[in-house]
Amino acid sequence: MNHKVGMISLGCPKNLVDGEMMLAKLRQAxxxxxxxxxEAxxxxxxxxxxxxxxxxxxIDNILEMAQLKQEGTIRAVVVTGCLAERYREEVKKEIPEVDAVIGIGKNADIAQVVTDALAGTQTEAFPPKDRLCMNGERVLATPPFWAYLRIADGCDNRCSYCAIPMIRGRFRSRPMEEILEEAKTLxxxxAKELILIAQDTTRYGEDLYGELRLPLLLRELCKIDGLSWLRLLYCYPDRITDELLSVMAQEEKVLPYLDLPLQHADSAILRAMNRTGDRRSLTKLIQHIREMVPDVTLRTTLIVGFPGEGGKEFATLAQFIKDVRFDHLGCFTYSPEEGTPAAAMGSQVPEDVKQRRQEIIMEEQSRIVERRLKSKKGKTMPVLVEGFDAYAECWYGRTAADAPDIDGKVFFHVKAPVSPGDLLPVTVTGYLDYDLVGEEAEDGPRKS
Structure with a gap:
């Protein structure tokens, strides 16, 4: 078989891993x-x-591919992932040029689905979500020196604004042995850096073992020779335990980096979101994390304009951001999603108000980031080399405080040739927007 297939993978790292596994199935076939x-x-x-x-x-990407099919550039269009799982019949009905629409439980059969599509046979299939295979070969879409490591799928948190449980199903942890084997292969x-992902990484193990086992998983991963960095994304605040923080503080390979999607800080809004806590308890949690994990980098995401968010509730959130000073922050305007409890709530916030509130939060965060970047001048830190920027005529990479694609970079000059994937010490000399600028340290050790 000499058929050529390409993929456009959209959305989060979890969806990207699904795509990487489907590409491996196709290559095997x-x-x-x-x-x-x-060329496809x-x-x-x-x-x-x-x-x-x-x-x-x-939808824009599907329509663009449908147009290419009509023009004869490609022969078949297959739609997978969360939109396919969520809207099922609507995709094929609205865009008839699509040859196949499959749910996540059908991913393992992607080679047959594409074969059928090229032969003129259409497919619409949505097996149970728990048939999604989380173990197997991947064709990495990331550079070889870092990779995502999925430890679970699905979600049981049931936040009132979120459609993920409807789309991905119940929370399902992978057996630890599978994860460790995949990590060793990567x-x-x-791979120098592995980034642990799930809808809620801190819940890992609860369903399989009856207890939270993320700390144990991290300790076992740290035993892998050749691994330099372990990074945690998507940590639920209710399950940040002292055991987890102790592992982060004690294990050199576990980066002092926590992604905590808090969403809000006002107690009434958090209750309406079906989340716990308030400004006081969340501030206390952040203080505790910083006490237990020195130099920790904290990232969060927020939602503004949630139903019922008035001036008072927004002011609570804005003051919380000023007080806590996150290293990295993303802010989204609330989007009512069909089938979620929040979409049916009263007191929906006008779109222009949402947009203005988002701007206020991000303006404050830009000031916080500027102060943080200024404070790094003169410091020397390890940087994972990612590539060479021909326009800037220098190399670039990331520090332990920066996750790929969502945080900042470091642009720097070197003393001798380097390669992507090398770890080397860089002394910060300044900053530009959200990125640092520096020079390779004179006498610091390199790690290839």
Whole structure:
């Protein structure tokens, strides 16, 4: 079989891992994987369907591929991922040029689905979500020196604004043995950094073992020779335990980096979101984390304009941001999602008010970030080299305080040749927007 297939993968890292596993299935079946759409016989659009902007991006990409099919550039269009799982019949009905729409439980059969699509046979299939395979070969879409490591899928948190439980199903942890085996393979193939992902990484193990086992998993991962960095994303605040923080403080490979999607700080809004806590308890949690994990980097995401958020509730959130001073912060306007409890709530906030509140939060965060970047001048820190910027005529990479694609970078000059994936010490000399600028330290050790 010499058919060529390409993929457009949208949305979060969890969806990207699904895409990487589907590409491996296709390669095993004899397909040639291509990155140029014009070279492909079939294109898979691996969609996100989480919020309105993501749905629009997915639909725009599907329509673009449908147009290429009509023009004869490609022969088949297959839609996978969260939008396909969530909207099922609507995708094919609204965009008839699509040849196949499959839910996440059908991902393992992607080679047959694409084969059928190229032969003119259409597929619409939505097996149970728990049939999603989380173990197997992947064709990495990330550079070889870092990779995502999925430890669970689905979610049981049931936040009132979120469609993820409807789309991905119940929370399901992977057996620890599977995760460790995959991690060893990734490191053997060149990964220096592994980034742990799930809808809620802190819940890992609860369903399989009857207890939270993220701390134990981290300790076992740290035993892998050749691994330099372990990073945690998507940590639920209710399950940040002292055991987890102790592991972060004690294990050199576990980066002092926590991604805590808090969403809000006002008690009434958090209750309406079906989340716990308030400004006082969340501030106390942040203080406790900083006490237990020195130099920790904290990232969060927020939602403004949730139903019932008036001036008082927003002021609570804004003051919380000023007081706590997160290192990294993303702020989204509330998007009512069909089928979620929040979409049916009264007191919906006008769109222009949401937008203004988002701007206020991000303006404050930009001031916080500027102060943080200024404080780093003169400091020397390890940097994972990612590549060379021909325009800036220097190398760039990331520190332990920066996750790929969502945080900042470091642009720096070197004393001798380097390669992507190297770890080397860089002394910060300044900053530009959200990025640091520096020079390789004179006498610091390199690690290839």
């Amino acid at each position: 004899g397909f040639q994987i291509v990155t140029d759409v014009d 016989d079939a294109i898979i659009v691996n969609t996100c369907g989480f919020i309105e902007d993501a749905k629009k991006e997915a 490191v053997k193939n060149g």
